Amino acid sequence: MAALTPISRKPMSLVLPTVAAAGGFFGLFIGTSNGSGTLGVLIGALMAVAGAALYIFVLKNENLGKWLTIALYGALGFWFGGIAAAIIGLLYGWFIHWFSYWLYEGRYRARLLPYLTPKQVLWHYTFRVICGAIFTFLITPILVVMPLSFNAQDFFTFTPEMLRLDPAGYSLKHYQDFFTNNEWQRSFKNSLIIAPIATVISVSLGTLAAIGLSQSHVPGRRAIMAIMISPMIVPLIISATGMFFFYSQIGNWMEGTLGLNKTFVGYVKVVLAHAVLGIPFVIITVTATLVGFDRSLTRAAANMGANPVTTFFRVQMPLILPGVISGGLFAFITSFDEVVVVLFVGSASQKTLPWQMFTGLREQISPTILAVATILVGISILLLATVEMLRRRSERLRGMSPT
Amino acid sequence: MTDATSQSGPVLAADGTPLKKSLARALRLQKTRALMLIAPLLVFVLISFVFPIASMLFRSVENSIVMETLPLTVEELQNWDADSGQLPEEALYAAFIADMVVAIDAKKHTRLGTRLNYEETGMSSLFRKSGRKIKKLDPATDGPFKDKLIDIDKKWGDVTTWAVIKTHSVKITNGYFLNAIDMQRTPDGAQAQPEDKRILIKLFQRTLFMSLMITASCIMLGYPVAWLLANLPARTANILMILVLLPFWTSLLVRTSAWKVMLQQQGVINEVLVWIGLVADDARLVMINNQFGTIVAMTHILLPFMILPMYSVMQTIQPTYLRAAKSMGATNWTAFWRVYFPLSVPGIGAGSILVFILAIGYYITPEIVGGTKGVFISNRIAYHISSSLNWGLAAALGTILLGVVLLLYWCYDKIVGIDNVKLG
Numbered sequence: 166m167a168a169l170t171p172i173s174r175k176p177m178s179l180v181l182p183t184v185a186a187a188g189g190f191f192g193l194f195i196g197t198s199n200g201s202g203t204l205g206v207l208i209g210a211l212m213a214v215a216g217a218a219l220y221i222f223v224l225k226n227e228n229l230g231k232w233l234t235i236a237l238y239g240a241l242g243f244w245f246g247g248i249a250a251a252i253i254g255l256l257y258g259w260f261i262h263w264f265s266y267w268l269y270e271g272r273y274r275a276r277l278l279p280y281l282t283p284k285q286v287l288w289h290y291t292f293r294v295i296c297g298a299i300f301t302f303l304i305t306p307i308l309v310v311m312p313l314s315f316n317a318q319d320f321f322t323f324t325p326e327m328l329r330l331d332p333a334g335y336s337l338k339h340y341q342d343f344f345t346n347n348e349w350q351r352s353f354k355n356s357l358i359i360a361p362i363a364t365v366i367s368v369s370l371g372t373l374a375a376i377g378l379s380q381s382h383v384p385g386r387r388a389i390m391a392i393m394i395s396p397m398i399v400p401l402i403i404s405a406t407g408m409f410f411f412y413s414q415i416g417n418w419m420e421g422t423l424g425l426n427k428t429f430v431g432y433v434k435v436v437l438a439h440a441v442l443g444i445p446f447v448i449i450t451v452t453a454t455l456v457g458f459d460r461s462l463t464r465a466a467a468n469m470g471a472n473p474v475t476t477f478f479r480v481q482m483p484l485i486l487p488g489v490i491s492g493g494l495f496a497f498i499t500s501f502d503e504v505v506v507v508l509f510v511g512s513a514s515q516k517t518l519p520w521q522m523f524t525g526l527r528e529q530i531s532p533t534i535l536a537v538a539t540i541l542v543g544i545s546i547l548l549l550a551t552v553e554m555l556r557r558r559s560e561r562l563r564g565m566s567p568t
Numbered sequence: 569m570t571d572a573t574s575q576s577g578p579v580l581a582a583d584g585t586p587l588k589k590s591l592a593r594a595l596r597l598q599k600t601r602a603l604m605l606i607a608p609l610l611v612f613v614l615i616s617f618v619f620p621i622a623s624m625l626f627r628s629v630e631n632s633i634v635m636e637t638l639p640l641t642v643e644e645l646q647n648w649d650a651d652s653g654q655l656p657e658e659a660l661y662a663a664f665i666a667d668m669v670v671a672i673d674a675k676k677h678t679r680l681g682t683r684l685n686y687e688e689t690g691m692s693s694l695f696r697k698s699g700r701k702i703k704k705l706d707p708a709t710d711g712p713f714k715d716k717l718i719d720i721d722k723k724w725g726d727v728t729t730w731a732v733i734k735t736h737s738v739k740i741t742n743g744y745f746l747n748a749i750d751m752q753r754t755p756d757g758a759q760a761q762p763e764d765k766r767i768l769i770k771l772f773q774r775t776l777f778m779s780l781m782i783t784a785s786c787i788m789l790g791y792p793v794a795w796l797l798a799n800l801p802a803r804t805a806n807i808l809m810i811l812v813l814l815p816f817w818t819s820l821l822v823r824t825s826a827w828k829v830m831l832q833q834q835g836v837i838n839e840v841l842v843w844i845g846l847v848a849d850d851a852r853l854v855m856i857n858n859q860f861g862t863i864v865a866m867t868h869i870l871l872p873f874m875i876l877p878m879y880s881v882m883q884t885i886q887p888t889y890l891r892a893a894k895s896m897g898a899t900n901w902t903a904f905w906r907v908y909f910p911l912s913v914p915g916i917g918a919g920s921i922l923v924f925i926l927a928i929g930y931y932i933t934p935e936i937v938g939g940t941k942g943v944f945i946s947n948r949i950a951y952h953i954s955s956s957l958n959w960g961l962a963a964a965l966g967t968i969l970l971g972v973v974l975l976l977y978w979c980y981d982k983i984v985g986i987d988n989v990k991l992g
Contacts, residue, residue, distance in 0.1 A: 194844045197844050197845030197846060198843055198844045198845045199845075200845075202845070285900065288900070292792065292796070293796075295792055296792050296793055296796045299789050299792060299793050300793065300808065300811045302789065302868065303811055303812060303815050303868065303871060303872075304811050304814065304815070305830075306815075306823055306826035306827055306829075306830055306868060307814065307815060307818055307822070307823070307826060309826060309829060309830060309836055310822065310825070310826045310829065313829060313836075320834070321828070321829045321832060321834070321835065322829070322832070322834050322835055322836060322839055323836065323839065370608055370609040370612060371609060373605045373606075373608065373609065374605060374606045374608070374609035374610070376605055377601075377602040377603065377604070377605030377606035378602070378606060380598060380599075380601070380602035380605075381598075382595060382598055382599050382602065383599065383602045383603070383606070384599060384603070389606060389610060391981070392610065392613055392614065392618060393609065393610070393613055395613075395617065395618070396613070396617055398925060398973065398974075398977045399621065399929075399970060399973065400925075400928065400929020400930075400931075400946060400969060400970070400973055401929060401931060402929055402931045402946040402949050402950060402966070402969075403621060403624070403929065403949075403966045403969060403970050404617070404621065406624055406949065406953050406962060406963070406966055407617075407620035407621035407622075407623070407624035408616075408617075408620050409953065410620060410623065410624055410627070410959075411616070411619070411620030411623065411624075412620075437616055438616070440612075441612070441613060441616050441617045444609065444613060498817065498819075501819075502819045502820055502821070504820075504821065504932055505931050505932065509953070509954075519819065519820075519821050522821045522825065523821060523932065523936070526821070526824070526825055526828060526936050527935070527936060534825050535825070535829070538819070538821075538822040538825055538826065541818070541819045541821075541822050542818055542819075542822060545814070545817040545818045545819065546814065546817075548817055549810070549813055549814060549817045552817075553813075
């Protein structure tokens with residue numbers, strides 16, 4: 166992006182105190198962890214100011230200054246606390262150099278509107294920092310789990326070996342446990358059986374119903390919609406208790422009167438219960454896709470002699486497919502993630518992965534959970550990418566501009 | 569053309585039927601077709617979701633167990649006045665023995681004891697112990713029973729025992745609902761529970777308070793982020809959106825376990841605080857198994873549900889409005905507060921109701937990070953379903969919770985419209 170605003174160098178009275186504050190802030194943490202906060206602040210501030218003065222008055226060469234600072238802070242970090250501290254030092258060195266030049270050259274103004282007052286500029290960046298903190302809050306818990314799952318110890322926290330980046334502190338043993346332990350494997354398999362079947366049921370019924378709902382004259386449309394969305398709105402615990410009573414009767418009837426296998430009946434119960442929970446998501450996404458659907462296409466197909474079934478599969482389906490698939494993914498993840506209902510409706514032989522994690526978290530705390538969590542995060546990244554791709558494709562297909 | 573307009577009488581369709589009729593038929597056909605498409609799912613949802621919940625709710629008032637187990641006794645009890653302070657007559661005792669002998673054969677008397685135990689502690693053991701001795705009696709020959717029964721357990725000579733049975737011998741009871749709001753169905757009408765048993769009102773208050781706190785913190789954290797996403801160039805916004813959507817797509821249990829890892833006393837946050845020296849090693853913060861833990865973890869889990877509706881509303885607000893306000897002399901704050909904020913209120917409303925509805929019925933996260941002080945009413949419902957087996961009370965609590973949620977859902981429908989719910 167071209168510079169919006171002509172930039173100019175800023176006076177030392179702005180640059181030096183700000184750089185000192187940044188250095189002092191960083192120094193505070195290093196200082197407190199080594200005994201004296203005040204000393205840390207002072208040293209940090211002085212070093213930052215000295216650095217800034219060095220770039221501006223002595224070196225006058227940005228690139229040379231950069232490598233010098235990075236090397237200096239990296240070496241300091243290594244001297245104090247090994248490899249991990251050295252990495253922090255390198256990053257900090259890069260930051261403080263960039264920050265000094267950013268201020269001194271007035272680059273922070275470059276992308277802002279020229280008429281903003283200094284206060285507005287300050288607020289602009291404060292706001293960015295606040296938002297950055299919130300994004301950190303959103304993403305940190307997910308990121309923290311990943312390295313911890315490679316812990317060589319059975320702890321839920323970073324060991325000193327891990328912090329020193331010592332290879333001995335890391336291992337794949339929790340993953341190994343997940344892939345060899347029967348309990349985990351069985352529950353993983355159960356999840357992989359239950360979720361796809363439940364998804365197929367909710368997608369096929371849900372798509373038909375969404376097409377029906379999108380017709381122009383449907384009596385009681387709002388009421389029907391409300392009923393179909395209700396599994397998403399009713400608190401899970403209430404759905405679970407209701408289904409608990411209902412499916413125990415259905416299960417008794419199926420085992421007693423129809424004489425079916427107990428395990429099979431158990432799966433049927435859980436699959437049906439999960440299918441209901443996934444329906445609202447399918448309805449919502451497919452209805453949203455159908456809003457932009459050009460109805461004259463089906464009429465044109467009918468006009469040229471296609472029967473309704475052909476019209477549906479050859480004309481309508483390809484166009485609404487992205488919506489159907491992303492609805493299906495939502496339904497899948499709903500079932501794949503679901504604990505409360507399966508806890509009430511299922512029996513031990515239908516134990517799913519989330520159930521196993523839930524008992525793991527409540528009773529015996531095993532770090533295998535973190536390995537499973539990392540795998541699940543991987544799966545959700547895949548799903549997210551797919552949904553995002555489908556959404557864009559659907560927008561393109563419907564002629565909306567890809568924003 | 570001129571023919572059609574000059575023709576008198578109804579306009580005809582191609583096949584000769586009046587056009588109006590033909591159109592009506594076509595419309596009817598269309599309606600039936602739409603309904604046929606909807607029907608399978610509607611039936612499925614009605615049978616396997618709406619009906620189970622309705623029948624579960626009915627359990628909150630259903631109370632036929634006393635009348636079914638002790639039919640003769642209940643009939644006799646109608647003639648007895650509990651307020652008189654007098655023990656019932658021999659006829660009632662005889663009827664009771666007759667009922668009990670049948671019930672003991674069917675092994676139903678312990679269930680009745682458990683049921684009455686919810687109302688008056690000691691009833692369960694009374695029925696179980698007396699049952700063993702009553703079994704040996706023969707209702708036809710061993711009378712009179714009044715003194716024998718009082719010999720078996722002197723509680724049968726206590727007016728309150730009979731009064732409790734009489735009070736709870738109705739088919740449809742409000743007893744569970746009274747229990748759910750810390751009251752009790754007594755012979756003298758509804759009364760407050762003794763001090764030490766009043767926990768549910770407190771729990772409801774706590775659930776409401778914590779849900780409000782969670783909603784409020786989601787607004788505080790979600791608003792700036794939604795604003796930023798709506799005002800950045802699309803490419804950057806899409807990348808940042810991933811940071812919002814990734815937690816949204818990540819398994820609930822993954823996020824809950826992550827918070828457990830973060831908040832523990834030996835957890836990541838405490839370790840970091842100790843390492844940088846803000847907290848002494850022996851004074852680590854207690855952040856889990858209390859309300860704080862639940863609120864933090866649930867705010868994180870529900871934040872995407874706040875950001876997404878806010879974002880979709882804010883996207884439609886033109887940035888030129890703000891510039892116009894400023895060009896007419898408004899300060900930054902006035903321009904935001906008087907122009908931008910009112911336009912974004914629908915987004916806040918939609919997000920808040922959604923988050924509140926989801927928060928109020930949460931079960932998993934409070935169960936894991938809430939300890940005893942940070943649990944919700946849903947944890948109590950689960951406890952009554954799976955541990956104490958007081959299903960009537962669980963159903964009553966569930967009905968109240970569902971009532972609150974449906975009310976909010978109705979508001980949501982009025983404000984946002986249920987058709988406008990968007991995902992991702």
